[in-house]
Amino acid sequence: MYHSPFSITTLGTGAALPARGRFPTSQLLNVHGNHYLIDCGEGTQERLRAAGFNFQRIGHIFISHLHGDHYLGLLGLISSMHLMGRQVPLHIYGPPELKPIIDIQLRASGTWLRYPLHVHSTEPVSGAVIHQDTHVTVTVLALRHRIPCTGFVFQEQSGARRLRADRVQEIPPFKRASVKAGEDLVLPDGSVVTNATLTEDPLAPRSYAYCSDTAYEPALIPFVSGVGLLYHEATFTTAMADRAKETLHSTAAQAAQLAKEAAVGQLLLGHFSSRYKSADVLLNEALPIFPRTLLSYEGGVFPVGPSC
Amino acid sequence: MYHSPFSITTLGTGAALPARGRFPTSQLLNVHGNHYLIDCGEGTQERLRAAGFNFQRIGHIFISHLHGDHYLGLLGLISSMHLMGRQVPLHIYGPPELKPIIDIQLRASGTWLRYPLHVHSTEPVSGAVIHQDTHVTVTVLALRHRIPCTGFVFQEQSGARRLRADRVQEIPPFKRASVKAGEDLVLPDGSVVTNATLTEDPLAPRSYAYCSDTAYEPALIPFVSGVGLLYHEATFTTAMADRAKETLHSTAAQAAQLAKEAAVGQLLLGHFSSRYKSADVLLNEALPIFPRTLLSYEGGVFPVGPSC
Numbered sequence: 024m025y026h027s028p029f030s031i032t033t034l035g036t037g038a039a040l041p042a043r044g045r046f047p048t049s050q051l052l053n054v055h056g057n058h059y060l061i062d063c064g065e066g067t068q069e070r071l072r073a074a075g076f077n078f079q080r081i082g083h084i085f086i087s088h089l090h091g092d093h094y095l096g097l098l099g100l101i102s103s104m105h106l107m108g109r110q111v112p113l114h115i116y117g118p119p120e121l122k123p124i125i126d127i128q129l130r131a132s133g134t135w136l137r138y139p140l141h142v143h144s145t146e147p148v149s150g151a152v153i154h155q156d157t158h159v160t161v162t163v164l165a166l167r168h169r170i171p172c173t174g175f176v177f178q179e180q181s182g183a184r185r186l187r188a189d190r191v192q193e194i195p196p197f198k199r200a201s202v203k204a205g206e207d208l209v210l211p212d213g214s215v216v217t218n219a220t221l222t223e224d225p226l227a228p229r230s231y232a233y234c235s236d237t238a239y240e241p242a243l244i245p246f247v248s249g250v251g252l253l254y255h256e257a258t259f260t261t262a263m264a265d266r267a268k269e270t271l272h273s274t275a276a277q278a279a280q281l282a283k284e285a286a287v288g289q290l291l292l293g294h295f296s297s298r299y300k301s302a303d304v305l306l307n308e309a310l311p312i313f314p315r316t317l318l319s320y321e322g323g324v325f326p327v328g329p330s331c
Numbered sequence: 332m333y334h335s336p337f338s339i340t341t342l343g344t345g346a347a348l349p350a351r352g353r354f355p356t357s358q359l360l361n362v363h364g365n366h367y368l369i370d371c372g373e374g375t376q377e378r379l380r381a382a383g384f385n386f387q388r389i390g391h392i393f394i395s396h397l398h399g400d401h402y403l404g405l406l407g408l409i410s411s412m413h414l415m416g417r418q419v420p421l422h423i424y425g426p427p428e429l430k431p432i433i434d435i436q437l438r439a440s441g442t443w444l445r446y447p448l449h450v451h452s453t454e455p456v457s458g459a460v461i462h463q464d465t466h467v468t469v470t471v472l473a474l475r476h477r478i479p480c481t482g483f484v485f486q487e488q489s490g491a492r493r494l495r496a497d498r499v500q501e502i503p504p505f506k507r508a509s510v511k512a513g514e515d516l517v518l519p520d521g522s523v524v525t526n527a528t529l530t531e532d533p534l535a536p537r538s539y540a541y542c543s544d545t546a547y548e549p550a551l552i553p554f555v556s557g558v559g560l561l562y563h564e565a566t567f568t569t570a571m572a573d574r575a576k577e578t579l580h581s582t583a584a585q586a587a588q589l590a591k592e593a594a595v596g597q598l599l600l601g602h603f604s605s606r607y608k609s610a611d612v613l614l615n616e617a618l619p620i621f622p623r624t625l626l627s628y629e630g631g632v633f634p635v636g637p638s639c
Binding site: 041042047068089090091092095096098102103120124127128130169 | 347348349350355373374376377380397398399400403404406407410411414415426428429431432435436438439440441477478
């Protein structure tokens with residue numbers, strides 16, 4: 024049983040041209056109540072407000088690439104955090120050009136942030152670890168797009184061993200932490216109860232992989248293999264496969280194909296071209312290839328299951 | 332009688348921190364069916380869509396200063412115009428730092444615009460003409476703010492003389508254009524009817540003055556004197572006058588005082604601090620000083636009357 028949350032909220036599901044009620048890309052990842060923002064299209068602060076979320080709780084922002092629909096909301100969010108009195112640090116991860124873009128705009132507006140802002144450069148090298156804290160490890164996915172573009176894998180840290188429900192009463196409360204940590208239990212008479220008889224393995228860690236703006240890229244498979252939830256862009260239908268190839272985007276069928284080959288738990292589609300009034304046409308092309316496919320929508324919340 | 336429109340649509344009326352359903356500053360000026368965008372806060376393209384307006388019709392954008400709530404929607408709008416196939420030129424007027432900010436972001440996104448983009452530098456010198464076309468002349472207002480900040484005056488070009496309704500039947504149709512242009516009418520028998528007996532003076536041109544983000548600045552008075560409509564920021568109530576002074580913003584009473592001293596036709600308030608749930612508190616402080624005061628609101632349309 025997983026008690027603490029590991030879920031993704033899709034704030035915007037449109038492609039380059041916002042229309043049809045879709046907003047540009049942004050997602051909010053909740054890991055045990057810690058929040059990570061992934062991409063930040065124009066209006067993201069407004070979407071976070073609409074979701075009733077206090078954006079000061081975000082400590083880390085991951086930007087996949089510098090097409091406007093994935094980062095143009097960043098400056099406004101940075102500024103609003105400042106105006107609302109933020110003092111805790113904010114970490115931003117993105118392509119190397121992101122830092123000068125932020126710097127020139129803060130300088131032009133005469134803004135001296137009240138909080139420490141750390142902008143970290145990411146390089147598109149699959150498997151490279153760019154962030155680690157007590158809740159997640161974040162690694163990079165090298166996507167294939169028109170400009171340098173990285174996806175991200177968020178993997179839950181392994182939890183502690185779990186006390187067996189049928190044995191927990193035998194363990195004095197002050198000894199439970201050490202048993203969870205893997206130690207044997209020494210009884211008052213000196214006898215030893217081995218750890219393996221008192222505990223179970225930790226729950227399988229959960230993983231979320233985010234593939235935004237990429238052509239079909241089989242080189243990703245080993246890096247997203249078995250994740251609980253894979254988000255993959257699905258800009259076009261198969262009828263537009265040529266356009267997908269030309270613009271280095273994917274069709275819904277290609278997203279499903281990758282999910283199938285990587286044997287992920289579930290697939291979440293997004294980044295829908297404005298030419299599609301309903302994204303159902305994209306879902307319908309993915310389902311025959313990969314049945315556990317979901318459609319993202321504005322404000323949708325999707326739990327991430329354990330890795331397979 | 333004015334048949335062709337000269338009106339302003341207020342797309343966003345919030346201050347630095349968007350909240351309470353207010354959006355950041357942007358206004359759309361309609362002069363005889365030609366559209367000029369004034370400031371372009373985050374989400375302006377979305378607001379233009381919400382107003383049912385095809386933003387490809389905008390030919391000129393005027394940016395007052397580089398605080399984010401006045402320009403962060405610009406890159407998204409530039410990009411959407413491009414993606415929607417724009418080919419006609421776009422002219423942007425703003426502080427000198429605006430051009431490098433646009434350039435670095437177009438470069439980082441690998442965008443080669445399909446249409447000519449001309450970014451013109453403005454300097455805060457009141458009365459300087461920065462744009463002129465067949466419909467308006469645009470001059471600068473040197474505002475007093477924390478960073479270089481310009482307001483703008485849009486003055487309608489003088490129209491032609493108008494044919495007197497009681498004499499128009501005497502003028503052969505093919506002669507009417509020349510009479511409107513000021514020529515006398517020569518009849519077939521060689522007699523001359525003087526122009527003054529056939530025509531009336533052109534209608535008084537209409538003027539709109541935009542004062543965004545400024546402390547109370549009496550030096551503006553000669554430059555906005557008698558305009559039909561003055562937009563002036565009114566961030567704070569009088570109780571917050573110290574804060575207004577410190578941040579180089581205005582109270583509603585100061586905006587009204589300037590409108591009174593400049594003897595404008597009407598005053599339009601905006602840029603309301605997020606601390607005010609309703610802007611009525613600001614209106615109520617302005618009305619006793621300047622009775623012809625209006626409150627801007629999201630999507631509000633305000634006709635501009637003739638200059639006084």
